Amino acid sequence: VPEPAADAPAAPPGVTAPGGAAPATGGLSPEGSSVAVLDRPEDLVDDSDTVMADTALDPNRSTLRPKLFWFNLALTVAVMGMLIADLVPLPYVFMVGSAIALLVNFPKVKDQGTQLVAHAPSIVAVVSMVMAASVLTGVLTGTGMVEAMSAWLVQIIPSSMGPFMAVITGVLSIPMTFFMSNDAFYFGVLPVLSETAAHYGISAAEMARASITGQPFHMQSPLVPAILLLVSLAKVDLGDHHKKVLWRSAVVSLVMLGIGMLTGAIGIG
Template identity: 70%
Template sequence: MTTADSLLLAADYNLSHTPSDGILVALGFLMILTFMALIMTSRMTPMLALILVPTIFGLIGGAGLGIGDMVMDAVKDMAPTAALLMFAIMYFGIMINVGLFDPLIKWITRILGNDPAKIVFGTAVLAGVVSLDGDGSTTYIITTSAMLPLYLRLGMSPVILTCVAGLVNGTMNIVPWGGPTVRAAAALGVEPSEVFVPMLPSLAAGIVICFVFAWLMGQAERKRLGRLETSHLTGMTGRSSGNGDGTTDAEAGTGGGASMHTSMADTMLDPNRATLRPKLLWFNLVLTIAVMVLLVADLFPLAYVFMVGAAIALTVNFPRLKDQANEIVSHSSSIVAVVGMVLAAGVLVGVLDGTGMVTAMAEWITSIIPESLGGYLAPITGLLSMPMTFFMSNDAFYFGILPVLSESAAHFGIEPVQMAQASITGQPVHMQSPLVPAILLLVSLANVDLGAHHRKVLWRAVVVSLVMLAVGVLVGPIPFHVG
């Protein structure tokens, strides 16, 4: 959304008053910081924080009676995403219940064994390979479906799974078909290949750092489970154990070290579960491949593909009406959690856009850069891309803020393609934002609290982004200083 679009949008609503740009900037940043503080300290669930915090700040910022229209406009835009996530969760939940992924899990288990370090590293590799399709939701669905049962069976923390998958997918998100690279290129009038190809060394460096983080987290988890096993064997039970970054087993949804001694009957891979359909394995495999092909081919809206896929899967695997109803209900908690957060995010987006906060914030940031720092605008843009794409959509940043920064940089001899390259280095951080529906799907599928995920992943995502920016500067695509 451009600045002019935001101003027109704000003018369309019944505002109670119009604060100065300075007040809107302060309110915007304070609103976002309040929201992040509440969810990262577990004082409020993300869904409630997404609703209540923007409502309060929106009314202070002049939303008045127009706040309802602001929110509903944003919710309408998010409805297709909510539908996609709802039926995607249902479809893959059905496939897990009927046993489609059981052979894959057994094969992965034979390769990786029961070593947590290898399993976490394998998670990173799998997420990286699947991320080549450029779609975060697909990556998280496949990675979680394949790896989460292993984590639960061994008593590993699912927060590590979400952290690794989020990091790798965020880094891979700069591929030309992933979205941000195309947006940056379109906003500045350059070719996506011109932006992406010179950034390959940065991408490689970012992936290496992700793998290093994965291996270190895996080794830490190996040690933690070893201590818990020893504690269990010596009778020292009854205490919760930390998983690092302030996450306990209870928060992570694990059963602790004792889970290492439980059978598969205690997990979603229970070999005796009533929902298994071994005779329909090949049908379910063909159906899932067809769904994946249609997703990549982009012939139909993604939500519709999953709607039809879920309907066929339910009809064939559960022909009795009662069994269909029970299967739908079994996934209701996950569906309500993720769809509720997506729709609640419409409150935050609607208030930011409708009151003009996002426009004021963008203009303020571009105005505070001193003339003396003009030659450093490329790395400055890379640094700004981390918090700004976290707190606002890619569209708002690439089409609203980046052109303004690029226009200023042109006066100092910095090329638009160089600004575009710097701007995509913040994607590892962006992909952790609660405004990104895919990350809400990931934490929902893994049954992980969003605040726990952020405590584990955010500082690592910042490190990966900084490494990508530094390599871009050192290798040459991004100029450190011009003039």
């Protein structure tokens, strides 16, 4: 290939090379060959292209323990086995399993503290929510408000409808968990309904089973951050999503309730 003349002008900025290639921004290569050096303009780089890269696990992260893979696998299987066998209380299983994993994978106290600090935000949020819910439930029960509200419901509910309290709770859970958070429904409303159902011989376990049938419908609620993230990533309007999905979610919830009644998991009377 013949060399170009030394005084040959460089390609003007913005001119596309033959074949649709990007413009040659640097003219001749440093070696003086006829191959142009193509540089990607920085102003054309979209920062959103690398957003998901930040969420990926680093294959070279310092927390990897490839030599302890089989030990960690055996520990995980043992913890899962203890959970299924239900030999000891679940809190003990998780506490002992976490302690063993932390001691073996991070022998140094400093490294253990680093891992605890790294995972503390998510744990503290859940623990705080559970403690706050426990206080709310304790106040409602200790002050007699739950009993008073349940007695009021017993008075206004016809006697013929009392044995169907579990089914009524399952139906109510569909719209109520959509318009309110799970915490408000399960810690505020369900205890009252369960206390009312106890007057008709319906156990709290049956009421709990009935109350979760509304979860497919609840997951479409704007109160759930996951659905907001989903529609934003899919570039779909939330209203359009509801038009397509809400009635299907309601059907799924009703089918779950019906199957629970047929199998006896949700009793009647």
